[in-house]
Amino acid sequence: MGMLPDKAVPDIVIGRLPIYLRALAHLEAEGQRIIASKDLAKRLGMSSAQIRKDLSHFGEFGKQGMGYDVTYLRDQLRTVLNIDRRWDVALVGAGDLGHAIAYYGGFEGRGFHISCVFDNNPQKIGRRLGRFEILDAIELPAKLRELDIRIAIVAVPANAAQAVVDDLVTGGVKAILNYAPITVTVPAGVHVQYIDPVVHLQRMSYYLE
Amino acid sequence: MGMLPDKAVPDIVIGRLPIYLRALAHLEAEGQRIIASKDLAKRLGMSSAQIRKDLSHFGEFGKQGMGYDVTYLRDQLRTVLNIDRRWDVALVGAGDLGHAIAYYGGFEGRGFHISCVFDNNPQKIGRRLGRFEILDAIELPAKLRELDIRIAIVAVPANAAQAVVDDLVTGGVKAILNYAPITVTVPAGVHVQYIDPVVHLQRMSYYLE
DNA sequence: GAGACTATGTGAGACCTTTCACAAGGCCGC
DNA sequence: GCGGCCTTGTGAAAGGTCTCACATAGTCTC
Numbered sequence: 001m002g003m004l005p006d007k008a009v010p011d012i013v014i015g016r017l018p019i020y021l022r023a024l025a026h027l028e029a030e031g032q033r034i035i036a037s038k039d040l041a042k043r044l045g046m047s048s049a050q051i052r053k054d055l056s057h058f059g060e061f062g063k064q065g066m067g068y069d070v071t072y073l074r075d076q077l078r079t080v081l082n083i084d085r086r087w088d089v090a091l092v093g094a095g096d097l098g099h100a101i102a103y104y105g106g107f108e109g110r111g112f113h114i115s116c117v118f119d120n121n122p123q124k125i126g127r128r129l130g131r132f133e134i135l136d137a138i139e140l141p142a143k144l145r146e147l148d149i150r151i152a153i154v155a156v157p158a159n160a161a162q163a164v165v166d167d168l169v170t171g172g173v174k175a176i177l178n179y180a181p182i183t184v185t186v187p188a189g190v191h192v193q194y195i196d197p198v199v200h201l202q203r204m205s206y207y208l209e
Numbered sequence: 210m211g212m213l214p215d216k217a218v219p220d221i222v223i224g225r226l227p228i229y230l231r232a233l234a235h236l237e238a239e240g241q242r243i244i245a246s247k248d249l250a251k252r253l254g255m256s257s258a259q260i261r262k263d264l265s266h267f268g269e270f271g272k273q274g275m276g277y278d279v280t281y282l283r284d285q286l287r288t289v290l291n292i293d294r295r296w297d298v299a300l301v302g303a304g305d306l307g308h309a310i311a312y313y314g315g316f317e318g319r320g321f322h323i324s325c326v327f328d329n330n331p332q333k334i335g336r337r338l339g340r341f342e343i344l345d346a347i348e349l350p351a352k353l354r355e356l357d358i359r360i361a362i363v364a365v366p367a368n369a370a371q372a373v374v375d376d377l378v379t380g381g382v383k384a385i386l387n388y389a390p391i392t393v394t395v396p397a398g399v400h401v402q403y404i405d406p407v408v409h410l411q412r413m414s415y416y417l418e
Numbered sequence: 419g420a421g422a423c424t425a426t427g428t429g430a431g432a433c434c435t436t437t438c439a440c441a442a443g444g445c446c447g448c
Numbered sequence: 449g450c451g452g453c454c455t456t457g458t459g460a461a462a463g464g465t466c467t468c469a470c471a472t473a474g475t476c477t478c
Contacts, residue, residue, distance in 0.1 A: 010464075010465075012464090012465075013465095014412055014415045014416075015412050017411070017412075017415070018405075018407070018408040018411035018412055019392060019408065021411065022390060022391065022392070022405070022408065023392060026367070026391060036424085036425060036426090037425075037426075038425075043392065043394075044392050045392065045394065047466075047467065048425090048426095049427095049428095049466075049467055049468075049469095050465090050466065050467080052425090052426065052427060052428085053427080053428075053465095053466080053467090055426095055427090056426090056427055056428070060426080060427070061426095062425075062426050062427080063425085063426075063473090063474065063475090064424080064425055064426045064427085064472070064473045064474045064475090065423080065424045065425050065426075065473070065474040065475050065476095066424080066425070066426085066474065066475070067424095067425065067426085068426090080415070081411050081412075081414055081415050082414045082415055082417055082418060083411055083414055087410075087414060087417075089410070096309060096312055096313070097309065097313070099309075100305060100306065100308075100309035101406070103305055104305070104306070104406075106390060106405075106406070106407055107406075107407060107410075110407045110411070111407070111410070111411060111414065112407065112410050150417055151410065151413070151414070151417070153406070158235070174413075174416070174417055175410070175413035175414065175416070175417060176413075177406060177409050177410055177413075181231060181315060182231065182235060183228060183231070183232060183252065183253050183254065185252075185254065191413040191416055193409035193410075193412065193413060195404055195406060195409065196227075196231070196315075197310070197313070197315070197316075197362070197386060197404060198227070198315055198316060198319045198320070198321065199227040199228065199231065200386050200402035200404065201296075201298070201316075201320070201321050201360065201384070201386055201402075202226070202227035202230065202290050202292055202319070202320060203223055203224050203226075203227055203290075203402065204360070204383075204384035204385075204386075204400040204402060205290055205291045205292055205296060205320065205360070205384065206223045206226070206289070206290050206291055207223075207383070207384070207400055208291055208296075208359055208360070208383055208384060209291060219434075219435075221434090221435075222435095245454090245455065245456090246455075246456075247455080256436075256437070257455090257456095258436075258437055258438075258439095258457095258458095259435090259436065259437080261455090261456065261457060261458085262435095262436080262437090262457080262458075264457090265456090265457055265458070269456080269457070270456095271455075271456050271457080272443090272444065272445090272455085272456075273442070273443045273444050273445090273454080273455055273456045273457080274443070274444040274445050274446095274453080274454050274455050274456075275444070275445070275454085275455070275456085276454095276455065276456085277456095419478100420477105420478095421476105421477090421478095422475105422476090422477085423474105423475080423476080423477100424473100424474085424475075424476100425472105425473095425474085425475100426471105426472085426473080426474090427470105427471095427472085427473105428468105428469100428470090428471095428472105429468105429469100429470095429471105430467105430468085430469095431466105431467090431468080431469105432465105432466085432467075432468085433464105433465080433466075433467085434463105434464080434465070434466085435462100435463080435464070435465090436461105436462080436463070436464085437460105437461085437462070437463085438458105438459105438460085438461075438462085439458100439459100439460095439461100440457105440458090440459095441456105441457095441458095441459105442455105442456085442457090442458105443454105443455090443456080443457105444453105444454085444455090444456095445452105445453085445454080445455105446451105446452090446453085446454100447450105447451100447452095447453105448449100448450095448451100
């Protein structure tokens with residue numbers, strides 16, 4: 001009945017697009033107008049064929065003999081990644097880590113905007129964290145629905161993370177960036193990405209000595 | 210002449226070991242003595258066969274009919290990952306991000322210990338950041354060799370990151386955790402892992418709407 | 419405007435990773 | 449100690465990803 005969907009693009013390809021996008025932003029800042037897959041590949045430490053094949057999932061963005069127009073390709077990738085708009089993001093956890101995230105200036109200009117901060121500590125609720133008033137985590141699901149928020153960042157201790165994630169899912173969140181050092185469970189259709197610096201360090205220490 | 214090396218274990222397998230280790234630490238804290246691959250897999254949202262095959266690269270750690278002894282497997286994974294010891298880590302960058310990292314309590318107890326902090330800002334050099342005196346980044350390579358440091362964390366702005374990484378490599382560092390939002394180039398044999406929260410968010414925003 | 423050069427987009431094949439499915443081995447109750 | 453039950457460790461097969469290499473199409477020089 002409906003048209004057949006394109007075969008889904010592999011997630012591993014999606015994962016590389018933000019890397020390409022980041023490199024293109026730097027190239028543009030450097031004033032470079034055109035970039036060949038070979039040169040981009042060199043910069044990123046990968047093969048040019050991989051870049052070309054990745055991009056080919058979404059269209060033909062290059063010019064044979066020339067390469068890619070930096071600005072055009074950047075705009076195309078933004079569209080593909082759904083960041084040709086600004087996403088509001090909820091931050092849960094107003095401790096040291098939440099503090100650092102709330103003050104981090106790198107979200108604006110790359111598609112994201114922290115719009116509210118939650119904590120469950122009565123000492124903190126109602127206080128300010130930078131430009132935010134800290135909201136009561138008990139209101140999490142209701143507030144998320146009210147603000148129509150789809151993305152959240154979790155910066156709470158490991159033992160609170162699963163409960164927070166459950167509340168986020170109840171509130172309609174579909175994408176979670178989890179700084180808590182624990183693997184959480186979510187229903188199908190909800191995406192989770194993890195940031196645990198120790199996991200990265202441990203992965204590299206395997207190769208040491 | 211020398212004995213043939215075992216076929217190298219795929220890096221993707223190495224990347225999962227810290228996840229297993231983290232889950233085992235939680236299981237142990239919960240008082241669980243034994244865990245079956247099936248139950249661990251459920252907790253981590255993966256297949257039990259993958260866990261068993263991953264572990265089989267390093268030995269036979271389980272008991273048929275029973276599962277794995279939590280403490281024993283945890284110790285074995287620590288040994289495999291070379292974290293049955295403590296690694297000293299250098300932190301470069303004493304800004305907001307460096308501050309948050311220096312104060313993060315999660316390194317101790319998981320194999321790592323921040324042992325020195327560098328910055329290139331004359332206003333900061335000589336001041337204190339928590340328990341650290343901030344050292345002059347100009348002395349990076351010499352100091353790293355003196356202290357025999359193999360692992361570093363980069364928390365400087367993107368435009369300074371490549372120069373810092375080059376200094377780290379000169380100083381003998383073999384593993385770099387890079388918080389700067391830029392892909393850096395390193396010689397073969399040096400490992401880099403990236404933490405850029407925006408990259409993670411962008412990857413998930415593809416699936417939204 | 420013709421020829422030399424360059425870089426894309428892409429099938430085909432090589433290579434890598436995951437899953438399947440089962441033999442082998444260990445526990446438990448009676 | 450025997451039968452039933454359970455889970456590991458692992459070849460083989462299936463599935464996924466990357467690289468190769470080239471036809472195609474565009475640029476640039478003269």
